[in-house]
């Protein structure tokens with residue numbers, strides 16, 4: 001059992017707590033999840049990194065992105081390991097760290113095809129459910145499908161333009177191109193991207209990052225050992 005006190009002072013978490021933060025692409029999920037996890041003193045888990053890593057391995061090996069049997073065979077031959085730290089998640093394939101290669105426009109462009117495969121989703125879900133709580137999990141279906149029993153659920157939104165402007169600081173493409181790609185990715189991901197009925201919706205477009213983190217922390221139920 002583990003106890004953590006947040007820098008907000010009023011939250012004391014003990015035990016196997018799971019907080020889920022879902023939302024559309026580039027809405028701030030990983031930044032917010034990391035900030036919340038650090039405040040609580042627990043790891044955060046980025047589910048999207050596993051889909052991204054599966055996509056990268058497929059692209060590198062020339063495995064067609066929508067051929068589930070070939071992709072699963074390749075993934076079983078090259079097992080991935082998600083290192084879930086509160087400061088940032090890392091993904092490993094054996095001794096090779098993939099993390100820095102996972103946020104390219106090439107991976108952005110292919111990942112939704114891989115994530116649409118039920119076999120790949122089951123492979124990701126099994127790895128996530130094997131992780132020991134407490135943690136903050138972020139993605140698309142953390143609160144609906146993977147951890148429906150979560151103690152608190154959040155869903156982040158922001159307009160495509162705001163998200164593209166933020167992402168443009170991290171990508172070589174211009175804002176209109178990034179915005180079009182985000183809209184396309186949201187559309188391809190729509191099957192797994194509905195908010196949980198019991199999730200709190202937060203529009204991150206009108207708040208600074210610290211404000212979103214503070215809103216999540218303020219909404220968490222107080223818990224005692």
Ligand SMILES: Nc1ncnc2c1ncn2[C@@H]1O[C@H](COP(=O)(O)OP(=O)(O)OP(=O)(O)O)[C@@H](O)[C@H]1O
Pocket residue numbers: 023024025026027028029030031032048166167169170204205207208209210212
């Ligand atoms: N509330 C905010 N105010 C300003 N910038 C923000 C805010 N939230 C996130 N950002 C910035 O927006 C960008 C996207 O955030 P982040 O990578 O956390 O989103 P994401 O939802 O995890 O993205 P993806 O779905 O592509 O993995 C980052 O540059 C981040 O610093």
Ligand SMILES: Nc1ccn([C@@H]2O[C@H](COP(=O)(O)O)[C@@H](O)[C@H]2O)c(=O)n1
Pocket residue numbers: 025026029047048049051052111112113115116138139140141142185189192
């Ligand atoms: N729970 C999830 C998480 C991610 N995906 C797919 O992975 C892509 C990349 O995720 P990011 O969180 O890094 O944007 C995303 O576009 C989805 O295709 C998913 O399906 N379910």
